[in-house]
Amino acid sequence: MGFETFVQTFANALVLGSIYAMVAVGLALAFGVMQMANFSHGELFMAGAYVVYVLYSLVGLPFLVAVVAAFPIVALIGMLFERVLFRPTRGNVLSGFMATAGAGFIMQVLVGQQWGVGLMRSVVVPYKGSAEILGAAISWQRLVIIPATIIMVGGLWFFLKKVKAGKGLRACAQDPEAAVLQGISLNKMTSLAMLLSGGFAGVSGALMAPIIPVTPYMGHVYGVTAFIVVIVGGMASIEGAVLAAFILGFIHTFISTVYDSVTATMVGVLFMAIVLVVKPTGLLGNVKV
């Protein structure tokens, strides 16, 4: 691998790790606060991409506006899921699985009916051209994902560590019953967790809309990847999810550049298996939210 290819691959890995991180932190947060996994998380990502497709490609609003709008729109879907899927099934993992997996399929069908299934929706690249970095060319469209991730994940970190409601989320993740005894409403906190979870998935999908094909099924692979990231990171750990996202981003990008993407996926899964054998709770399994 030449130096140029190395820089190129390194940058691609950073971008991929960033997007994995942004998708996965929401899943980890929701799991931490609710102790329930959201099997429609990938569809929230897909919803974000469709927000860009509709607002930017169809309506003609600026790309940035569409990306920002994806946060509240998909956050609302997340809150709706909390209200109608998670709250009624709280504490029952199997019901939660069926309810959320079902909701994911329903979203795919609804989006397919509204905007079509067969043809992929093309989103014209808003940020054309490439940045020259140490001789490698990295498209602006991908590059913006890195600062976006720093802002989003940094913002989440600040919220969880410094803002009262964010600390309430951490308290709920660490001991829900003790949190309730402090006067923290579990319903409000699970709602807030799903709001953030949806918002992060939505923005991730929005940022990827010009880069990958926009289809009703596009969320699947990102949902699965987010699960792998969260399992490797330690289920309820935000920091673990970020760490695992970049490790898997680098593994995937470098191996698919040198070999191919099938090998890369296999090595990624192998890595997960090794982590789980060596440390069954994940990399940072004892760090809760």
Added chain:
Amino acid sequence: MTLLLELKNTAVHYGKVEATRDISIKVLEGDIVTLIGANGAGKSTTLRMISGLVRPSSGEVLFEGNSITHLPPEEITGIGIAHIPEGRRVFPQMTVMENLEMGAYLRKDPKEVARNIELVFSHFKRLKERVNQAAGTMSGGEQQMLAMGRALMSSPRLILMDEPSLGLSPIMCQEIARIIKQIHAHGSTIVLVEQNARLALALADYGYVLETGDVALEGKAEDLREDDEVRKTYLGM
């Protein structure tokens, strides 16, 4: 003395299992009332019912004469009842300061909260030295102090304490007892659940002896200390 808390013929079921049967308890403002009894007698269940974590299947809970039987637990905290749960249950990955802040979650005025933190530090000098330590890395006694401090942060009228001496060394038990007295002297009403009946009856004004979900005996703490049955079963004399 006014009646602060009253349980009227309360029963609690966990599914089909009957945990408590017919418990009636009165707590006068300013008193320390203790509930003693063997493992599984229903002491924790009774406290959990008062704070709304479990619902009575029959009977009523009155606080200052108003029924709180159906209030959600976060609102029960809001009206001035703090519950220090069995096993301390501090937030392990939050710092001492953050744990105290969570105790003040419903308080609005930051100045009052700051004053309250100073009050907690005056009761628990050790917490002040450890404000930035993760709660989960503290010793059992320190965690108990933090759990008590956290409860004080809501400025409660009534404090429910579930086995504060559990698993602590005799010296630490004495320290906790001293602090309970101090908190009580500050004007709090306390319901104290203890397996350590000696400690509990030394602190309390009034006591209830629970046996398999029922009140077997009640009376002034000084009378219970002299009761033959209590001496034999709970004080080991």
